[in-house]
Amino acid sequence: MIVEVVTGADERPQARVVDVDDLSKLFLALGEVTDEEAAEVLERSGLGRLTDGGTAVLDLAAVRAAAEPRATAPDWQSRWDELVTHARTQGRLSEDGAGLQVPVQSAAGA
Template sequence: MIVEVVGGADERPEVRVVDTDDLTSLHLALGEVTDEEADEALRAGGLGRVEGDTGHLDTAALRAAAEPADAPGDWGQRWDAMVEHARGRGWVSEDGATLQVHVESAAGA
């Protein structure tokens, strides 16, 4: 699953959740936006925030945005498995409210 923040010089950054059926990985991909623009877009969308090269995504909001209306019967189980994997790696906040994810920038930085 990928959370994208895309936009351009004359566009307001937009947040999209894509590849929602691939629950084997999760990262935040930034298009041609600054870290500040990405942070603002994530906060405005209620999905999280960016701190340096780390994204912090709201677990419940991400699930609500990602779960397809016609999700296969095992989607919820695969979601739970992804979150548990992240928890085992220390990527879930103590209260379970946020997932820590890697940020990939279009600038390569």
């Protein structure tokens, strides 16, 4: 699954969740936007926040709410739970368990 920040049709950056059935990975992909634009759009959308140029913290509840209604895999919920459990074992969850630290990549490489 990918949370991406890209320039929308009206040339304003927008955040969206794509590849919702691929729960083997979760990362933030940035298109042709500045870090400042990406940070603003992520926070405004409620999907997360940038911590630096290479890392972001995504809000698990918001990402799930955006992805789950569009998921088509019958085992999506159990695979989501596995993704969160795996992140917890790797120490990538925030202290309160609500955020997940993910890498930031160029959308061109997504």
